[in-house]
Amino acid sequence: MKNVQKQKRANKSLPFFFRDEFRVSLLIILTSVALLITTFTFDIVPPILNRGIQPATFPKALLVLIIVMTLLIYYLATKNPWKVEKKLPRSFFLTLSSFVVFVVVSKTLDFFLAISALSIFVSYCWGEKRIFYLLLVGIIFPIIVFIFFETILGLRFPPGIITNIYYS
Amino acid sequence: MDNLLLMLAPLFSSKLLLVLFFGTLFGLILGVLPGLGPTTGGALILPFTMTLDPLSAIVLLTSIYCAGTYGGAITAVLINTPGTPAAAATCLDGYPLAQKGEAGRALGMATVSSTVGGIFSVVILVFFAPILAQLAYEFGQPEYFALAIFGLTMLASIGEGSPIKNLIAGAFGILISTVGKDFMTSIDRFTFGINELTEGIGFIPVVVGLFAMSEMLTQSTLINQVFNRIALKAIKLPSKDDYKKTWKTILRSSGIGSFIGVLPAEGGTVASLIGYSEAKRFSKNPDEFGKGSIEGIAGAEAANNAATGGAMVPTLALGIPGSATTAVILTGLIIHGVRPGPDLFREQPDFLYGIFGAMLIANILFFIFGFFGAKIFARITLVPNKILWPMIFAVSVCGTYSLNQSIIDVWIMLFFGVLGFFMRRYGFSVVPVIIGLILGELVEGTLRQSLVIFDGNWLMFFTRPIALTFFILSLIALAFPLIRSRKIKKNND
Numbered sequence: 001m002k003n004v005q006k007q008k009r010a011n012k013s014l015p016f017f018f019r020d021e022f023r024v025s026l027l028i029i030l031t032s033v034a035l036l037i038t039t040f041t042f043d044i045v046p047p048i049l050n051r052g053i054q055p056a057t058f059p060k061a062l063l064v065l066i067i068v069m070t071l072l073i074y075y076l077a078t079k080n081p082w083k084v085e086k087k088l089p090r091s092f093f094l095t096l097s098s099f100v101v102f103v104v105v106s107k108t109l110d111f112f113l114a115i116s117a118l119s120i121f122v123s124y125c126w127g128e129k130r131i132f133y134l135l136l137v138g139i140i141f142p143i144i145v146f147i148f149f150e151t152i153l154g155l156r157f158p159p160g161i162i163t164n165i166y167y168s
Numbered sequence: 169m170d171n172l173l174l175m176l177a178p179l180f181s182s183k184l185l186l187v188l189f190f191g192t193l194f195g196l197i198l199g200v201l202p203g204l205g206p207t208t209g210g211a212l213i214l215p216f217t218m219t220l221d222p223l224s225a226i227v228l229l230t231s232i233y234c235a236g237t238y239g240g241a242i243t244a245v246l247i248n249t250p251g252t253p254a255a256a257a258t259c260l261d262g263y264p265l266a267q268k269g270e271a272g273r274a275l276g277m278a279t280v281s282s283t284v285g286g287i288f289s290v291v292i293l294v295f296f297a298p299i300l301a302q303l304a305y306e307f308g309q310p311e312y313f314a315l316a317i318f319g320l321t322m323l324a325s326i327g328e329g330s331p332i333k334n335l336i337a338g339a340f341g342i343l344i345s346t347v348g349k350d351f352m353t354s355i356d357r358f359t360f361g362i363n364e365l366t367e368g369i370g371f372i373p374v375v376v377g378l379f380a381m382s383e384m385l386t387q388s389t390l391i392n393q394v395f396n397r398i399a400l401k402a403i404k405l406p407s408k409d410d411y412k413k414t415w416k417t418i419l420r421s422s423g424i425g426s427f428i429g430v431l432p433a434e435g436g437t438v439a440s441l442i443g444y445s446e447a448k449r450f451s452k453n454p455d456e457f458g459k460g461s462i463e464g465i466a467g468a469e470a471a472n473n474a475a476t477g478g479a480m481v482p483t484l485a486l487g488i489p490g491s492a493t494t495a496v497i498l499t500g501l502i503i504h505g506v507r508p509g510p511d512l513f514r515e516q517p518d519f520l521y522g523i524f525g526a527m528l529i530a531n532i533l534f535f536i537f538g539f540f541g542a543k544i545f546a547r548i549t550l551v552p553n554k555i556l557w558p559m560i561f562a563v564s565v566c567g568t569y570s571l572n573q574s575i576i577d578v579w580i581m582l583f584f585g586v587l588g589f590f591m592r593r594y595g596f597s598v599v600p601v602i603i604g605l606i607l608g609e610l611v612e613g614t615l616r617q618s619l620v621i622f623d624g625n626w627l628m629f630f631t632r633p634i635a636l637t638f639f640i641l642s643l644i645a646l647a648f649p650l651i652r653s654r655k656i657k658k659n660n661d
Contacts, residue, residue, distance in 0.1 A: 020594060024594050028336070035343075035358070038358065038360075039357075042355060042356070042357055043355045043356070045353050045355065049353075050353075051352065051616075051620045052352070052616040052617070052619040052620045052624070053615075053616055053619060055350040055352070055353050055355045055357060056357070058346060058612050058615070058616070059343060059346045059357060059358070062339050062342055062343050062346070063343070065339050066336055066339050066340065066343070069332050069335055069336045069339070070336060072332055073330065073332050073333060073336070076330075076332070082594070082595065085593055085594075088389060089388075089389055089391075091388045091389070091391050092385060092388045092389045094388075095384065095385060095388035096385065096388075096586065099582045099585070099586065102582070103579055103582065106575060106578070107575070111569075111575070115561070115562050115565055115566075118558070118561060119558035119559070119561060119562060120558075122388075122554075122557065122558050122561070123554050123555065123558045125388075126388065126391045126553060126554035126557075127391060127554050128552070128554040128555065133554075133555055136555070137555055137558040137559055138558070141558075141559050141562055142562045145562045145563055145566050146566070149566045149567075149570055152216065152219060153215060153216070153218065153219065153570050155566075155569075155570050155573065156573065157569070158575055
């Protein structure tokens, strides 16, 4: 309890633009406004064909509602600040960047290679140094999963360097 | 009577019994592993259900639901970390009792009360769901719209996070459901020229992303965390004295859990918290709570398992999910071409009562597995995260890809994984997003169709008694968190 109060006090002492509640609220509002602007580009149904409301009306109403509620949580947070979150560790950023690498590799090289690379990389970054276990999570297990999905569900994975060899 | 006999069908089908066996086993493993749970597990197994007939598929998902909810108690008692959010209240007394060297007694009580709560809720489901389905015949589009709004406003009081944050997350879920071609006019919305988005954003990538991938990112921040595991010799059945102390609590919590489960969007987490606090309120020894009270364990566990049957009531009778896991089950029903609602009760009683029977058997099975195998299940928590999570990643990616064979779905899953991580970090629960996503189409569809019926006159909604009742209930649901926080503040003062 004391720690939470301490964290809340620490958050209050920061300038408003550094506080989590401000940054999160701002991000939600900016995204919502951008999406709200997008709704104005939706096609409009001519009145003669239109039944009920226009397709853009419902998302517009939702976005306005989200903006209003976000302003409300920000207002409430000025009275009762959020606790300051701990800094994210290096392992988080490594895992996050492995997601980005996964997207790039799965698109350009190979889907299986992307899964395998991410599994080995994440396992290694989280502290696994034993070769057998790295091979287990990075190669043996993905192969089992691949074969399982292919035989049970009749799934065909997207083409790539390794998958092409497998299918040929 | 004929319908009740249909409940015995799973007992006479070796295939269904096998599905039940594996579903319960898989559910227990998922429940034991912190960060996973029946919702994530159900979403991951959903593609595999395509190889099964509809009844086997739903039996598999419901058995995972029942066993997964109980499995959370094992980790809650032994390592003070709830395997599922619904087991959070079990930690409060389960772990202190285990620390006193009575882990077997704590788990014995958790197993018995979970089973009683689960069976009680199936009885409620069997008798209450058909009545609700019968009522649903009176529902038109405006009533369904009002009901969906009620379901969404209930998100304000789901227990996790602030009410307004939950409502924002729910509105965001509905917004996701608007992506793709508008169902009435075929006009593209939020597709940004990406062809794959014209069909909309699938449920599975969002669920797997928000639950499994965001949890993987959370685990990446906890790699140095060390759990203090308490050794378990064997589970002990509660003594006569324990039964005397807790039977009223178990029955009360079973009733509370079933009722909370029936409410749309509420689930085991809220049920267990209320079950626990009511057990404390009625206890002769409230001071023991938090220090290893056997009544505390019974109150929390009976309530969270009772919520499983309760949550299936609106899911099957109205097509409104009672919890995040039932949203997955609802998706399973839709994928297999089963339309939940009153017609299901009239046209496919064998299917429906087969599910009820399977839930009953699943509750008995997890009692047997839990009683004889808790020691083995507890050992599953020893699998290091650095091995477990990369494996879960491989299954998540292949499972998400398999449904539409779309790589875009996998990227969507990763996007929602990152989003879910930050949502949780800043106090936004991810459950409302799922409920919003599943209710989104219903809300918009019924609103627009109602406005066509009413010739654009919004006030006509208030001329329909059932719709008006749901709107009033929605207002109460919105006001409830405010009243509750004032009451807590008053009590603290």
